[in-house]
Amino acid sequence: MRIDLETLVQQNIKNLQAYRVEDLKDGIKLHANENPYPPPAELIEAFRARLAEFQLNRYPDPECRGLKDAIAQRTGRPAEQLVIGNGSDELIQILLQIFCGPGDAIVFPDPTFAMYSLIARGMGLEPVPVPLDERWDFKAEDLLAAAASHDARLVFLSYPNNPTGNCFSRSEIQTVVEQFPGIVVLDEAYHDFARQSFIDEMAEHNNLVVLRSLSKIGLAGLRVGYAIADPFTVGEINKIRLPYNSNTVSQAFAEQLLRDFSPVERQIGVILKERERLAEELSAHPKLTVFPSDSNFILFRVEGNGRSLFEALMAGGVLVRDLSAHPRLNHCLRVTVGTREENDQFLAQVRKALA
Ligand SMILES: Cc1ncc(COP(=O)(O)O)c(C=O)c1O
Structure with missing residues (x-):
């Protein structure tokens, strides 16, 4: 039997679109507000011992x-x-x-x-x-x-x-x-x-x-x-x-x-320091407006074209979140605080793209 399956779907579902996030195979992922550090080694070790x-x-x-x-x-x-x-x-x-x-x-x-x-x-x-x-x-x-x-x-x-x-x-x-x-x-x-x-x-x-x-x-x-x-x-x-x-x-x-939360506490401490550094460096750029953050990510607005910065970053192997589909977030991107090295690469790509 072949059925027109669409006729069976509820109206409120028909009008939806699946939640979609862009992905990048081998790049730096600063788009999903994850912790850039893997779980502490001692945790993995303790876990391995318990696995059996x-x-x-x-x-x-x-x-x-x-x-x-x-x-x-x-x-x-x-x-x-x-x-x-x-x-x-x-x-x-x-x-x-x-x-x-x-x-x-x-x-x-x-x-x-x-x-x-x-x-x-x-x-x-x-x-x-x-x-x-x-x-x-x-x-x-x-x-x-x-x-x-x-x-x-x-x-x-x-x-x-x-x-x-x-x-x-x-x-x-x-x-x-x-x-x-x-x-x-x-x-x-x-x-x-x-x-x-x-x-x-x-x-x-x-x-x-x-x-x-x-x-x-x-x-x-x-x-x-x-x-x-x-x-x-x-x-x-x-x-x-x-x-x-x-x-x-x-x-x-x-x-x-x-x-045993102390190793994670230490990771959070580093992320918070990096957040301040990232915010400062981004704020120093005349084409960027940076919004204050209490989180592990930073929202910023790009003067000119947010999408083209997003695409330039992507081409340079750095994935951030483009939020410009929302009318209040025109030309806005969101970057997750990464490791120091990841943040350096992101900042370098931003400078290059906006030069
Ligand atoms: C505000 C907020 N609530 C909830 C979630 C979902 O978190 P979880 O991974 O626990 O489902 C997110 C994830 O981005 C979030 O930003």
């Missing part, structure tokens, strides 16, 4: 007990407030599934992480972007007004915000958390670089969900994210989360990484 113990013929622990215990120790949050995701992306999707039905609105400052809108649209929800101001910040009043007028169920706040790099004003977020009568998701994927958090607010505000990720600090390939939420919300997530969403290897590796 894994019962890979058995399903993983559906409760992720060891990993949750390690997270509880690092965050001070008890295991009953934790859920592990196959990356924090998965938790974004699950939260939308729990709290929103077809046609419901979700609100977020814009520009922000593209997946909020993409996942929402895939589920037949209505994304309501609220434009950020020229300093990439927002007023709670505007966000709350947009949420009220669309009867929104959920607000996403990326803290710090991807792709602008900054943390929004704490007081504005605080007002949203206190006044929005729905779920506020504080996406702290870049927490380790900003070292600011809203988890302490959770005791008072049961509508707050904090998301964290291990993708930015060295384990992007293992897909580990987690949510910290009210035990009630955790219970709802557990109802629809696939029981084995987190695999044995990812759980064990993530647990080890978190139990």
Whole structure:
């Protein structure tokens, strides 16, 4: 049988395009906000020693007990407030599934992480972007007004915000958390670089969900994210989360990484120093406007043509993220902080291309 498969696809899916990132085979990858350093050698060694113990013929622990215990120790949050995701992306999707039905609105400052809108649209929800101001910040009043007028169920706040790099004003977020009568998701994927958090607010505000990720600090390939939420919300997530969403290897590796975090702390320290150096060097260039960053990446605007700089960098073997498809990010590129050598090569290519 041959069927016109397109006629079977839901309308909201038909209108979507697959999430696509450019790739470069043998170049320097500064496009995905990953940690440029591999996991510390001592971690790999400890892991190698444990590998034989894994019962890979058995399903993983559906409760992720060891990993949750390690997270509880690092965050001070008890295991009953934790859920592990196959990356924090998965938790974004699950939260939308729990709290929103077809046609419901979700609100977020814009520009922000593209997946909020993409996942929402895939589920037949209505994304309501609220434009950020020229300093990439927002007023709670505007966000709350947009949420009220669309009867929104959920607000996403990326803290710090991807792709602008900054943390929004704490007081504005605080007002949203206190006044929005729905779920506020504080996406702290870049927490380790900003070292600011809203988890302490959770005791008072049961509508707050904090998301964290291990993708930015060295384990992007293992897909580990987690949510910290009210035990009630955790219970709802557990109802629809696939029981084995987190695999044995990812759980064990993530647990080890978190139990001895000092080598990663050192990597983060180097990345933060490099971020300052990169920002300074880019700012010195008359054709570039650099936006302040609390993350492991930097957003900058190119006077003239951002796309041609992107392409010149690509031809020179350096991949960054071209964000110019977004109307507010005309001629803007985002570069992830790499190793010192990678950053040097990136800077050299930038100078060459703009000369
Ligand atoms: C703000 C934000 N949230 C979530 C994610 C997804 O992280 P994960 O790899 O844990 O799915 C990203 C990844 O780029 C991000 O930038």
